[in-house]
Amino acid sequence: MGDVADATVYGDRAGTDVGAPPDWAAEAVPLDLDAVEGLPPEVPLEVEAAGLEPRAARGGAAGGAADETAASRRHPPTAEAAAPSAPPRDTVAAWLLGMLLVDPRRLRALDRSLDAGGQPPLGPDDFGHPMEHDLLEAVRYASRGAPPPDAPAEHRLDALPDGHAAHANVLIARAAGDPPMDEPRLADALRATVLRLRKRAIERALPALRFRQAEAERTGQAELQDALDREVRLRIEQLAAVTRLLAPPVDADGGKVDAATRG
Numbered sequence: 001m002g003d004v005a006d007a008t009v010y011g012d013r014a015g016t017d018v019g020a021p022p023d024w025a026a027e028a029v030p031l032d033l034d035a036v037e038g039l040p041p042e043v044p045l046e047v048e049a050a051g052l053e054p055r056a057a058r059g060g061a062a063g064g065a066a067d068e069t070a071a072s073r074r075h076p077p078t079a080e081a082a083a084p085s086a087p088p089r090d091t092v093a094a095w096l097l098g099m100l101l102v103d104p105r106r107l108r109a110l111d112r113s114l115d116a117g118g119q120p121p122l123g124p125d126d127f128g129h130p131m132e133h134d135l136l137e138a139v140r141y142a143s144r145g146a147p148p149p150d151a152p153a154e155h156r157l158d159a160l161p162d163g164h165a166a167h168a169n170v171l172i173a174r175a176a177g178d179p180p181m182d183e184p185r186l187a188d189a190l191r192a193t194v195l196r197l198r199k200r201a202i203e204r205a206l207p208a209l210r211f212r213q214a215e216a217e218r219t220g221q222a223e224l225q226d227a228l229d230r231e232v233r234l235r236i237e238q239l240a241a242v243t244r245l246l247a248p249p250v251d252a253d254g255g256k257v258d259a260a261t262r263g
Contacts, residue, residue, distance in 0.1 A: 092200075093127050096193045097135055098171030099186065104142035104157070106190065113191045117245045119198075126197050131167055135160075195246050202239045209235065 100107050111121035124133040134154040141147035142157050153159045160168060181189075209232050216225035 090128055090132075092193060092197060093129075093132060094171055095175070096190060096197070097127070097132060097139075098175035099190060100139045101135065101157075101168055101172050102175050104139045106187070107139055107143045109187055110190050110194065113187060114194060117191075118241065119195070119245070122194055126194060126201075131164060134164060135168055135171075138164075192246060195242050199239065199242045199246065202235050202242070206232065206235055206239075 100110075107122065114121055122136070124136060127133055127136060137155045138147070138157045138160065141151060141155055147156050153161055154164055157168075209228060213225065213228045213232060216222075216228055
């Protein structure tokens with residue numbers, strides 16, 4: 001992908017107006033009332049860099065619910081895992097990654113924007129496919145100038161393997177074909193897209209956790225139930241935090257502020 005990286009990722013389009021996000025990127029996301037039932041008003045807006053997948057589900061050694069809860073507090077929410085042999089099919093993640101491939105410098109601005117809202121930086125756990133993990137790492141290295149000498153080809157935009165290069169080219173072409181928008185608007189859309197990915201991951205994880213909660217209660221496993229209660233509580237707090245960050249800003253008169261008028 002040497003010529004593609006030079007001509008497409010770093011070429012004339014870098015830093016200029018690029019495609020608008022899909023309609024979902026700017027939509028207000030309603031709070032999941034079932035998920036946040038009983039949530040106290042003092043839940044903080046800032047959230048920990050907490051992950052939502054138990055350690056065993058990520059392929060690590062199972063160490064009990066207490067270990068799962070501890071592990072979940074160290075990592076950001078995890079998207080659903082995909083089979084390595086299957087091509088990435090998540091259109092939301094594809095749009096996000098495509099915009100970053102067009103200009104990797106956007107990643108640093110995106111991470112700063114997420115940090116301002118108490119969110120962890122964009123990471124592999126925000127994507128569900130190993131190829132997306134590799135491309136994100138390649139974008140991160142490119143955003144810093146260059147990959148280290150020992151970086152594998154999968155993490156080099158100028159030397160991607162054929163499969164990675166083909167997928168990157170598809171994402172770049174789609175991003176370039178979207179209607180133009182200015183960089184401030186695009187930055188807002190990128191941030192909203194990450195938040196939506198995380199919100200979706202939490203909403204998908206909660207039902208399974210609640211099922212395990214009920215099973216632990218039914219079988220009288222008090223310690224496991226307590227740990228799962230804490231895990232569910234953590235995820236509900238994260239869901240509330242992400243949802244608040246997605247809500248449109250409100251002016252002094254209580255009206256919603258349009259993104260185009262924000263200064």
